[in-house]
Amino acid sequence: MSCHDVSPDPGALAVEARTAEPTVVLVGNPNVGKSTLFNTLTGARQHVVNAPGTTVELQTGTWRGVGGTARVRLVDLPGTYSLLARTPDEQVTADTVAGQSAAGAPDVVLAVVEAPGLARSLYLLGQVARTGRPVVVALTLSDVASSRGVPVDADRLAAALGVPVVAVDPRTGSGRTELTEAVAEALVRPSHVQGLRARPTDEQVANGSGDAALADADEIFTWVSGVQAALDRPAVATPVRTWSDRVDRLLLDPWVGVPVFALVMWGLFQLATAVAAPLMAAVDTLVNGWVGDGLRALLPSSGGFAWVEGLLVDGVLAGVGTVLSFAPLMGLMFVAIAILEDSGYLARAAFVADRAMRLIGLDGRAVLPLVVGFGCNLPALAATRTLPHARQRLLTGLLVPYTSCTARLTVYILLATVFFPSNPGTAIFLMYVASVVLVVVGGLLLRRTAFRDVRTEPFVLALPAYQRPRVRALGLSAWVRVRAFVLKAGRIIVVTLTAVWLLMAVPMTGNHPVGDVPVEDSLYGSAAQAIAPVFAPAGFGSWQASAALATGFVAKEVVVGSFAQSFAVAEPEDPSQPGDLGTQMQATFERTSGGHPAAAAAAFMVFVLAYSPCLATIAEQRRLFGVRWTLRAVGIGLALAWVGAVLVFQIGSRLGGLA
Template identity: 60%
Template sequence: MTTTCHDAGGGTLPADVAAVLLVGNPNVGKSTLFNTLTGARQSVMNAPGTTVELHLGTWRAADLALVDLPGTYSLVPRTPDEMVVRDTLASRGDAAVLVVVDATALSRSLYLLAQAGAQRPVAVAVTMLDVARTQGHAPDLDRLAAILDVPVVAVDPRSGTGLDALADAVRAARPLADVPDTAGLAPLEAADRLFGWVDDVVTRLDPPAPAPRTRSDRVDRALLNPWFGGPVFLAAMWALFELTTTVATPVMDLVDGWVGALADVTRGALGGAPAWVSGLLVDGVLVGVGTVLTFLPLLAIIYVALALLEDSGYLARAAVLADRLMRVIGLDGRAMLPIVIGFGCNVPAIAATQTLPTSRQRLLTGILVPWTTCAARLPVYVLLAGVFFPQDAGTAIFAMYVLSLVLVVVGGLVLRRTLFRDVRKDPLLIVLPTYQRPHLRGIARSVWGRVQGFALKAGGIIVVTLTAVWVLMAVPVGGADAQPGPGVPVEDSLYGAVAQTISPVFAPAGFDDWHFSAALVTGFVAKEVAVGALAQSYAVADDSAAGLGEHLRATLEASSGGHAAAAALAFMVFVLAYTPCLATASEQWRRFGGAWTVRMVGIQLAVAWLVAVAVFQVGSRLGGLG
């Protein structure tokens, strides 16, 4: 690994920048500490050549850059994330390391500390002391500092306690005392020596006798029992689904109404300007900004829910309960959350992949999430099912949800045997954190940073793309008297020309017609506007479902050779399987990079075309879909 970390947005961390590396086990409060120390002064980077996220922030109190490395239990790497931690430490041999140690799991944290601090300056931040005290085995930190001969500070990242002393501790960082030299040893022999050192440290601390069964242990007896914990888990998943559908929708509609009102005011203020100027600013740029703003409340709600689940300690228990089911597709139980959220909206579902432990698991789940049929696709299903399957509309719509699950499972199995062979199907090994009360200030800070990241990075992609779509629709390519501007008929615009060019691709699926290909192009921007695009292409009012239905039936009868119902079902399947929306692709780009996003879009388009063709070819040969 090189000594420069590259920001997904173009920024870098040069090797000569003074930086502190933040290291720790998963679920020890490391990321919370990072957010507290840096506030909003942070950015997300990808380690070179990987999809592994690193977080870089400015620690103003210490006048240093702070790099939050992925959580790991060891510097002997088994995953890309652990390899990035090891390589970053190796490439910055003189950088100070701040190791976050969990007071409730001291031995496990000390093992990582021994690996990180044998030959480089380290300081120790001890978290979870309040929990350790309630369990009756809080370590003596003064004695621990004397044994290790490095600065040791008690901190509570959620409340901010102890942070003032942390900067001084980092400045006084130094290598650990008496750590065994493991250079040149085999991994098992090196681990034995380090565990011996850890045992010696713990023994010298003279810990009290093991504490009796804790409250967390008693709660887990119920929540990890399938007969009781299973219904609780299903209720939690149902609540997440409701957040992305019922709860968030009114807030999104409210924001959309504000944006619409702002658009009207802006259009009135530009009354004297040329039509193309007003159209570009209002229907292009402002619509793009409005799309971003509409998604922000939804993302904030989901981020708060995930933070509450994670901070309270329940997220790890949910992973245990869902593990057996998710292992069918080679993932562990933590992947259940993004999948469930995806049935409400794919954008926060992609964001929820951050709860997974490794970059490869996050990437695999990020490919599968778009096949969960979100609520935005439902208007397309309702329209076509009502027109072509009036007696069985509910069954047709239900079939889309069943097919969605099939695509997730089959897609996961295929990807695990092709592009993701390195994602091992190991049993879930997870440390169950102690239950604790979530700290709202820390959650608010974290949510703000994540929402801001989406608005600045994914939002920029959305605005630019929607503006480009408006330009395509405003540029005439047919009609002798057509002038550039918002009044260009769809079929005479560059947008319509693109739709007419690609429509023959869908001939094997039975909908070789520019009206439907134009709706698919618009649906790439947002699935919920595909119905409006169909109505607009036929010059039918959006609320005239009967008139639109007649046009749709006539078109598909002609394009499918008399098998309109089979073609309609194939179109519904294509809508289900191809890229959900521009916002989802933008979030994928932000988290996984441009190269993988292009691959994802390609995979989704190929699968959508193949399944749609199969549905039409089979359906057109069945009397009921003829």
């Protein structure tokens, strides 16, 4: 898959198309090495835009040194098995190859053909050829085909097709020079696949239906058979037991594969929590500690301009620190996912998890982001890139925020310790059960409403051979994606956190200077007091609770600190030892709940579970899926959280408070 740094800009491709650079598009089946070849040809000179009017990502980059042109614009299109599109991703590929996209017609189609699955790749190539586009073929995995007893000779294939065919290894860069020369030649003297007539204009063929479509497919299949016959290779490979086959006998067996899969998912969970946490803390200390202290020493701390220090240090710099502190986490997760994908194991994990994921109308590839979400929702959204279709990525991305991340755990521990002292572990466990229920029920509801078009089809996946991941490619991929997050989602985070500081710095009551205002007297506190009655039916209608929830919109782990600040007590270092904060919370919840504090605490925990994820996650949702879907997701989450909290409190209080 390509990098998922998406910037929903419908005109982006059209703008790029108006440049003088020739356009070459990469077309091929999934898992043929297309995106690896893209990284090899473009290096770090790449970015991603949305296909106009869609949430489908197209990775674009600059390919330098192609013949007499200074550079070529290379576009990595979504992988597909056919140009008769059934999904938005496949439609984007079909429209781009046909020259019907906003970017115009490509100058050359660089078709990536997989040697072990030659017939499957040739069928797509035949469809591309029918569009009349100039073609150059990059032949991948030739060594794997030879090991399976079905070698493909690039020269004989070129003679059969009538276009240049270059054997390449995208992982090592072998064949890159020859491929560059072939594309440069095709830009000057276009090469067209022989043996196929131009594609009919019959609308039935375009829609993939009717007798005309069948006749069209039959003609391509006949052509594919002719090409294979010209290669003088066996149509069916002589069975050869490869190393990958021997490993798959274990990993695809339920008795071994499921425990191995669980262990790998546990490793990803640990990576998103225990391993990333010290790195995130170190970056936070560097930015908000050392750099913040340096800025405070340089800026005025008294007089009429004291607020400048607060704005720059506690507002802007705090936002920058938040963004940068997530960078190690994102980098680690991107590398880990790329290792699983590049090694070939991710396809096996999808196979093992497929039956469970079909309960919510998704295939096995959705399990990765949902598992990662229990560690942190932010990298879980990034992990949706492993799903093959835009609508599947969107559906999974909408479910990810309902996985209970470790940041929420801090809040659960505090509330469970204070209000359920005899059974805190049970209370916390039930929150994770509730999280799983939300994901399953939410998936079922979405599949039957807004996502009826996401079909549950038989899971057919070509298992790639196991390979050793390439360090340089992994590093490049992670760097591009982390950079995209910092530059795009980071802007939203910094602006929002600066706005939060301004709300807390402006006094509404009392004679306080700007930037030095108690929470309850600030504009932020006034807003919290205005919102508090909304939560009265849930039993926690105090301004302290509403202020904590508003702060939790920025980051769930700061809910505890917000409570401590509102009650003017020290924040406990260990939430299981709440001290004075626990006493203050107990008294407040007792008052707002009418004598049912445990029921109100349970309702508060349910609200924390279901309402909007942290600001960084929302920014990533916006980057991946656009503003409209992000606002819908936030609105649905808030409504679901409020209804759930009210139900828990109203039922719990009538049953005796759940104490």
